[in-house]
Each structure stands twice: as structure tokens, then as C-alpha cells.
Amino acid sequence: MRKPFYLFFLTASTMFTGGCALDGVQAWERQDLAKREMSIINEPLEAATDDHIYFSKEASSGGQSFGGGGCGCN
Amino acid sequence: MQLKNKNKKAISIALAAATSSLLANAAVGEENDVGWEIDTSVLYYGEQDDRVEDTSLALRIARRFEDGRAFVAGLSTDSLTGASPTGAVPLNEPQTFTRPSARGQYVTQPGEIPLDDSFKDSRVAGYVSWTQPFGENWTANVGASFSTEYDYEHLGFNASLARDFNNKNTTVAAGFAYAQDELDPEGGAPMPLSEMRGVGDTSNKLSGTQDKSVTDLLIGVTQILNERMLLQVNYSFSQSDDYHNDPFKFLTVLASSGAPVVGPDGLYSYRFESRPDERTKHSLFTKLKTYIGGGALDTSYRFMTDDWGINSHTLDMRYRFNISERNYIEPHLRFYQQSEADFYQANLIAGDTVPNEASADYRLAEFTGTTFGVKVGHKFNNGNEASARLEWYNQDGTAKLAGVPGGANVFPELDAVIFQVSYRFHL
Amino acid sequence: MTADFNTVNAAPEPLAFGSRQTTITPKNGYYLGEFLAMGCPCQVLMETDDVQFAEHLLAKVRDEAWRIEARWSRYLSTSLVQKINHAPAEMHALDAESASLIDYCYQLWRLSDGAFDITSGVLRQVWNFDGGDSVPAQAAVEDMLQYVGWHKVSWQSPNLQMLPSMQIDLGGVGKEYAVDLCAKRLHEHSDISCLVNFGGDCAVSRARKLAPGWDVGIESTASVGQVRSRVLLQEGALATSGNSHRFVWHNGKRLSHILDARTGWPVSNAPRSVTVQANTCLEAGMFATLACLNGGTAREFLDQSDVTHWLQA
Numbered sequence: 184m185r186k187p188f189y190l191f192f193l194t195a196s197t198m199f200t201g202g203c204a205l206d207g208v209q210a211w212e213r214q215d216l217a218k219r220e221m222s223i224i225n226e227p228l229e230a231a232t233d234d235h236i237y238f239s240k241e242a243s244s245g246g247q248s249f250g251g252g253g254c255g256c257n
Numbered sequence: 258m259q260l261k262n263k264n265k266k267a268i269s270i271a272l273a274a275a276t277s278s279l280l281a282n283a284a285v286g287e288e289n290d291v292g293w294e295i296d297t298s299v300l301y302y303g304e305q306d307d308r309v310e311d312t313s314l315a316l317r318i319a320r321r322f323e324d325g326r327a328f329v330a331g332l333s334t335d336s337l338t339g340a341s342p343t344g345a346v347p348l349n350e351p352q353t354f355t356r357p358s359a360r361g362q363y364v365t366q367p368g369e370i371p372l373d374d375s376f377k378d379s380r381v382a383g384y385v386s387w388t389q390p391f392g393e394n395w396t397a398n399v400g401a402s403f404s405t406e407y408d409y410e411h412l413g414f415n416a417s418l419a420r421d422f423n424n425k426n427t428t429v430a431a432g433f434a435y436a437q438d439e440l441d442p443e444g445g446a447p448m449p450l451s452e453m454r455g456v457g458d459t460s461n462k463l464s465g466t467q468d469k470s471v472t473d474l475l476i477g478v479t480q481i482l483n484e485r486m487l488l489q490v491n492y493s494f495s496q497s498d499d500y501h502n503d504p505f506k507f508l509t510v511l512a513s514s515g516a517p518v519v520g521p522d523g524l525y526s527y528r529f530e531s532r533p534d535e536r537t538k539h540s541l542f543t544k545l546k547t548y549i550g551g552g553a554l555d556t557s558y559r560f561m562t563d564d565w566g567i568n569s570h571t572l573d574m575r576y577r578f579n580i581s582e583r584n585y586i587e588p589h590l591r592f593y594q595q596s597e598a599d600f601y602q603a604n605l606i607a608g609d610t611v612p613n614e615a616s617a618d619y620r621l622a623e624f625t626g627t628t629f630g631v632k633v634g635h636k637f638n639n640g641n642e643a644s645a646r647l648e649w650y651n652q653d654g655t656a657k658l659a660g661v662p663g664g665a666n667v668f669p670e671l672d673a674v675i676f677q678v679s680y681r682f683h684l
Numbered sequence: 685m686t687a688d689f690n691t692v693n694a695a696p697e698p699l700a701f702g703s704r705q706t707t708i709t710p711k712n713g714y715y716l717g718e719f720l721a722m723g724c725p726c727q728v729l730m731e732t733d734d735v736q737f738a739e740h741l742l743a744k745v746r747d748e749a750w751r752i753e754a755r756w757s758r759y760l761s762t763s764l765v766q767k768i769n770h771a772p773a774e775m776h777a778l779d780a781e782s783a784s785l786i787d788y789c790y791q792l793w794r795l796s797d798g799a800f801d802i803t804s805g806v807l808r809q810v811w812n813f814d815g816g817d818s819v820p821a822q823a824a825v826e827d828m829l830q831y832v833g834w835h836k837v838s839w840q841s842p843n844l845q846m847l848p849s850m851q852i853d854l855g856g857v858g859k860e861y862a863v864d865l866c867a868k869r870l871h872e873h874s875d876i877s878c879l880v881n882f883g884g885d886c887a888v889s890r891a892r893k894l895a896p897g898w899d900v901g902i903e904s905t906a907s908v909g910q911v912r913s914r915v916l917l918q919e920g921a922l923a924t925s926g927n928s929h930r931f932v933w934h935n936g937k938r939l940s941h942i943l944d945a946r947t948g949w950p951v952s953n954a955p956r957s958v959t960v961q962a963n964t965c966l967e968a969g970m971f972a973t974l975a976c977l978n979g980g981t982a983r984e985f986l987d988q989s990d991v992t993h994w995l996q997a
Contacts, residue, residue: 220553243561243569246542249434265989282784
């Protein structure tokens with residue numbers, strides 16, 4: 184019944200990932216930015232995991248996307 | 258021929274510009290036909306000394322359509338066991354505590370940090386989101402989330418709007434989220450600052466459910482700095498109202514000699530915590546992604562300040578080094594530091610006026626969290642990807658007994674291991 | 685043009701589109717993948733010794749080439765180009781990528797003062813470049829010219845509307861576009877060096893690690909398969925305009941198959957072949973085409989610009 188700790192998908196974990204549309208820099212120069220690992224949140228599942236671990240263990244949350252919540256652990 | 262009258266270099270420049278614009282536009286389309294992307298993961302999180310253990314299964318499905326619309330949904334389950342610090346301080350004698358349900362008791366041995374071992378829970382959480390572009394440069398996103406567990410329910414929704422500028426080198430986004438949480442602990446939530454009672458005594462319990470609402474606002478800018486550098490800066494504001502207490506956390510009341518004080522029903526005296534009924538937070542988050550040395554370096558820093566008196570700094574760095582075309586290794590370092598909340602105190606002193614707000618929850622104390630870990634990943638022929646990461650997380654801080662001789666530090670140091678295996682595939 | 689001496693010639697006529705065979709062959713220091721698309725043999729040279737990875741990359745390139753072909757080839761009934769050509773006078777709202785391609789062609793039309801025109805394909809109905817000496821009557825050419833000319837087209841991106849009986853043909857840019865997109869895909873999906881060669885137009889995805897570059901031969905117009913020059917290509921692209929096998933004789937002059945959309949006649953005294961090196965295959969190919977449209981002054985045109993080129997008169 185107690186739950187000091189949960190994993191929770193950030194409500195908006197994907198919401199700003201689309202922000203880095205890579206259409207601006209010259210096409211031939213943009214290749215490195217177009218790699219998946221260069222997107223703002225390249226591993227959404229892992230990012231959500233981390234966000235929730237630290238949400239439940241520390242007094243700060245969010246910042247990059249919406250700040251977690253939805254669990255009785257804090 | 259008329260062409261010979263033109264400046265040939267100007268033609269070559271015009272051609273290069275037109276070509277680059279054509280290929281850039283084509284790049285938008287090319288991301289589109291990946292079908293369903295499915296992410297799965299299994300996580301084990303375990304703390305030392307049989308404290309909290311969690312096994313979590315997570316699934317995320319995403320589909321990006323030709324025209325930029327996107328659907329994302331996720332589902333996760335957690336199953337938790339173990340014990341967690343209650344806020345009570347270790348004593349030189351055995352301590353008996355009544356379980357939060359008031360249906361039983363447990364004993365902590367002399368010198369040991371009191372841990373409540375009575376939880377065992379499972380939780381299911383999910384979310385959906387939809388992204389919709391409008392015209393050339395606008396993108397809207399709406400989403401909803403829920404979670405459910407034995408005594409906690411959460412429902413939230415969010416919406417955001419992003420606008421691309423500067424040939425899509427700059428994106429400005431603004432978002433809004435609202436969540437309503439409802440807590441209904443077994444036997445009722447304790448009255449703030451009431452003393453712990455014996456088994457079966459529910460006279461200090463509140464009736465009904467305890468609610469909390471959270472409103473978040475976020476504005477952010479993402480800027481492509483050059484062909485291998487990307488910067489994001491976000492400001493976020495969060496306002497939460499009503500019930501913020503953890504109904505399972507309390508403070509030990511000590512005599513000024515440092516000895517425990519006898520309370521109701523033959524127990525020592527412990528008072529349930531009391532937090533303010535609102536909290537306002539401001540965060541500034543910046544992230545720099547750099548492609549360097551054949552790999553992606555991800556560096557982020559967050560400053561958070563709130564009206565509880567907590568300031569925190571978070572620095573996170575990871576570098577994905579490509580060992581070969583298919584394999585990568587990614588070291589990760591994270592450093593976190595927070596100051597204590599104004600109302601944080603490790604204990605209460607008998608005879609002193611009981612403050613309106615007090616908590617001995619170590620998560621509101623001053624502490625430093627350090628994470629280091631490493632991840633390895635492998636990409637398969639068909640574009641699928643498997644990865645595993647192993648990380649260590651340590652917390653060490655200051656929770657000094659106040660108003661007693663010695664002022665010992667009773668911060669419950671934490672060592673945890675995080676192990677996660679993930680697999681991504683496409684349908 | 686040949687690439688690493690696996691001689692590839694631009695096929696004079698479109699091949700049958702039925703062939704969907706893909707082959708992969710180990711070579712000295714790289715894998716060679718081959719398939720057919722857009723009426724020509726297509727090659728991908730991949731600097732790796734991992735055959736599975738090479739197959740993975742080859743599949744990506746092949747799918748991209750076939751996608752482009754299916755969408756814009758005038759020979760395929762599924763294509764957008766055929767859809768437009770079947771109802772030229774209707775308003776067609778194009779998707780973003782097609783609109784970008786049309787915009788690109790529009791800019792080429794402006795840069796060439798109207799000589800390059802994607803509506804000029806109907807002129808092929810009266811011209812026959814089989815090496816003989818029969819030219820159409822001027823009246824026949826003028827009859828066709830009423831259906832030619834981008835200025836007659838209503839183009840408000842993404843809406844396209846033409847006059848009845850007009851047609852468009854993206855053959856002039858499609859192959860180069862495909863080469864560039866494939867090279868880009870390879871760059872994004874791997875860190876190895878690849879050379880994409882579609883019927884003699886080629887681009888490198890990134891620099892070779894184990895060799896100073898890809899050894900590309902420029903084919904002699906005099907003799908098929910004979911290498912005239914060699915280029916060590918470490919980045920960028922090469923493309924050739926002109927076809928030494930497609931011409932017609934008229935009044936003792938050899939007329940190349942490159943038509944000037946303004947006159948409806950072939951460009952006279954055009955070089956047999958112009959090869960240009962540039963950052964992208966599109967730039968190389970289009971620059972070569974613009975040079976050829978200059979006819980007898982193509983050499984001057986090339987010399988005055990600062991592009992690296994090979995001209996065969």
C-alpha cells in the first residue's frame with residue numbers, strides 16, 4: 184500500500200521532441216543533426232524512466248517537459 | 258545562346274541554393290515512412306538493505322504519418338516491494354510503530370533507521386498523445402495520461418503549440434498541463450501533526466480522499482546552432498494546490514536530552530508531517546546536443562527554485578560513442594544537489610511549540626545525488642535496436658538532529674542500482 | 685561513366701521495369717550492390733566487409749530509388765506524372781515533395797531563360813534521335829510548340845494546372861534527385877563510405893576510410909566502356925549530360941538530343957558529353973545540362989564558371 188517509488192510515463196515526454204525539425208541548415212550539412220541520437224529526446228522510454236526515478240527520490244522534477252506527478256510517491 | 262550573357266558563377270550559386278532547398282524538403286518526407294515504432298523495456302530498480310525494489314515493464318508505440326501528424330501511446334506496470342525511511346530517527350532502543358492502516362505494528366531494532374516495510378503495490382500508468390501540424394510552421398499537440406494503483410489515482414491532460422521560425426532552425430513552443438490526483442490511503446490519511454496512535458485507533462484520521470491539482474506551464478526555444486549543434490532552453494512554471502503530504506511520513510519527538518518521549522498508547526511520540534497546501538516552482542532547463550568525435554554528446558542543466566525554499570541544480574551528461582556501425586557505448590554522469598525545504602527538520606523537540614509545517618522526509622533535506630552508469634546498444638540489420646544499461650545512484654545529505662546534544666546526522670544514505678534492458682522494433 | 689571499373693553505361697533506352705532483382709557481390713575492399721531503377725542499372729558501392737549490413741543499406745537505397753520511380757516516372761501508370769498528364773487541364777494539388785520538385789524545375793527554367801522546360805517532352809513525338817538524318821518539318825515542330833512552355837502553366841505551389849494536351853516529364857532531374865536522396869539516406873544510416881551510381885550519375889555518402897576515394901572513370905564518347913579520365917571521388921558528386929548515341933544529322937551538323945524548349949529544335953553544336961563535379965548530383969547534372977544548352981559555347985560557359993568539368997566535343 185505504500186509507494187515511495189514508481190515509474191511513470193511523463194505525460195508530455197514526447198511533446199517537445201518534434202521541436203527540432205531539421206529542415207533549416209543546408210541539406211548537405213545537416214546530416215549529423217538528422218541522426219536519431221541527435222534529437223532532443225532520443226530515447227523517450229529511458230527518459231521517462233529516469234524522470235520518474237528522480238521524481239520519486241528528489242524534490243525537483245520536470246524542466247524539459249511537464250513535471251511528472253501522478254503518483255503517490257512524492 | 259542567351260545563357261552566355263549570364264554570370265556563370267551566379268548560376269552556380271543559384272543552382273546550389275535551389276538544390277539544397279529541394280533536398281532539405283525531401284528530408285521531411287523521408288522520416289515519415291517508418292511505420293509503427295515500438296519501444297519495450299524491462300527495468301529493475303533496487304536499493305540497498307532491502308529498501309525499495311521495483312520491477313517495471315514499459316511499452317511505447319509511436320506512429321509518424323506522412324504529413325507530420327503523429328500518434329504516441331504508452332503503458333507501463335510497476336510492482337513494488339521493500340521498505341522506505343519514514344522520517345523517524347534511529348534510537349538506542351527498539352521502536353514500535355503502528356502501521357499506517359492502524360491494523361498492525363512493526364518494530365525497528367536499536368540503531369537502525371526506521372523503515373516502513375508494509376508496502377507492496379502494483380501500478381498501471383498510460384498516456385496517449387496526438388501531434389497535428391497546421392500549415393507550414395505550426396504544430397499542435399494534445400495528450401492525456403492516467404495512472405491507477407491501490408490508493409492513488411491520477412488523471413491529466415496537456416496541450417501545446419509550437420511554431421517554427423527562421424527556415425525551421427528555430428522552434429518556439431508553449432504548453433499547458435493540468436492534473437488531478439486523488440489519494441485514498443487505507444484507514445484514512447493522518448491529520449497533519451497529529452501523534453501516532455495505537456492499533457485500531459483511527460481518531461487522528463481524516464475522512465474521505467485527499468486531492469491535489471497541478472497546473473504546469475512551459476515555454477521553450479529549440480535552436481539549431483550549426484550543422485552539429487542544437488540548443489534547447491525551457492522555462493517552466495508549476496503550481497500545485499491542496500494535499501501535498503506523504504501520509505506515511507512522520508517526525509520523532511525528542512526530549513532536549515536526545516531521549517525519546519513517550520506518546521499515546523505506549524508508543525514513543527511521533528507526529529505526522531505537515532506540508533504547505535500549495536507549492537510554486539520555477540525551472541530553467543537547458544540542453545545542448547553536440548555531434549562530436551563521431552558521437553552525440555548530450556549535456557543538460559536544470560535550475561529549480563520553489564516557494565518551499567528548495568533550490569536545486571541538476572547536471573546531466575551522456576556521450577554516445579559509436580564503437581562500430583552497429584554498436585555503441587554510452588557513459589552517463591548525473592549530478593544533483595538540493596537545499597532543504599524551509600520546514601524540513603529531522604525531529605521535533607518536546608515542549609517546543611509545534612510548528613504549522615514540518616517534515617522529516619529526507620527528500621526535502623539537503624542532499625547530493627550522484628549517478629554514474631553505462632549503456633551499450635546494438636543495431637540490427639533490420640533497423641531494430643537492443644540496449645542495456647546499468648547505473649548506480651547514490652544519495653548522501655545532511656539531516657542533523659536539532660535541539661539535542663551532538664546533533665547527529667541521520668540522513669538515510671541511499672545506494673541504488675538501475676538495470677534496464679530495452680528493445681526497439683518496427684511494424 | 686564507370687565506377688571503380690565496374691563499367692556501367694547509361695542505358696540508351698529505358699529498360700523493362702519488371703525486373704526487381706537485387707544482387708550483392710563482394711569486391712576488393714567493398715560490397716557492390718546492383719538493381720534496376722529508372723530505366724538504368726543502379727549500383728551502390730559500400731566500404732564494409734559485413735555482408736548483412738551491406739544488404740541492409742542496399743535495401744534502403746533500392747527502396748528509395750523505387751519509391752522515386754513509382755512516384756514520378758512518366759512511364760509508370762501509378763505515377764503522379766501520369767496522373768497529371770492524363771488530365772493536364774485540371775487543377776492538381778501536389779504533395780510537399782512533388783511541389784518542391786516542380787519548384788526546382790521552375791527555377792531551372794528561369795536560370796536557363798526557358799531553354800530547360802519540363803513541358804518539352806511532347807516534342808519527342810516529332811523528333812527521332814536514332815543517328816539518321818530525318819528532321820521534322822518546321823510546321824510540325826511549331827504545331828507541337830503550342831503545348832510547350834512553362835509560362836503557359838499555372839503554378840501556385842502546390843497547385844498545378846496546365847493547358848489541354850500539355851505534359852510534364854521530370855526525367856531531366858529525377859535520376860540525379862534519386863542519387864542525392866540515396867546518398868543522404870546512406871549518410872544518415874551508416875558511418876561507412878558508399879558510392880551511389882545510377883546510370884553514370886553518382887554521389888558519395890561520406891569519405892572513405894580505407895582508401896583515398898572512389899575511383900570513378902568517365903567514359904569516352906568515342907568508344908563504349910573505354911575510360912577517358914579517372915576521378916578519385918572522396919566527397920560530392922559527378923553527373924554527365926549528353927549522350928553520344930542519340931543524335932540526328934541535319935545539313936551536315938550533328939544535332940544532339942537535347943532540345944531547346946523555346947525553339948523546339950535540338951541545340952546545335954552541343955558537346956557530345958559534359959561531366960561536372962559538384963557537391964550534389966543535382967547540381968552537377970543540372971550544371972552539365974545548362975552547359976549543353978549553350979551548344980557551341982558550352983566550353984566557354986564551363987570555363988567561366990568555377991566548376992570542375994570534363995567536356996567531350
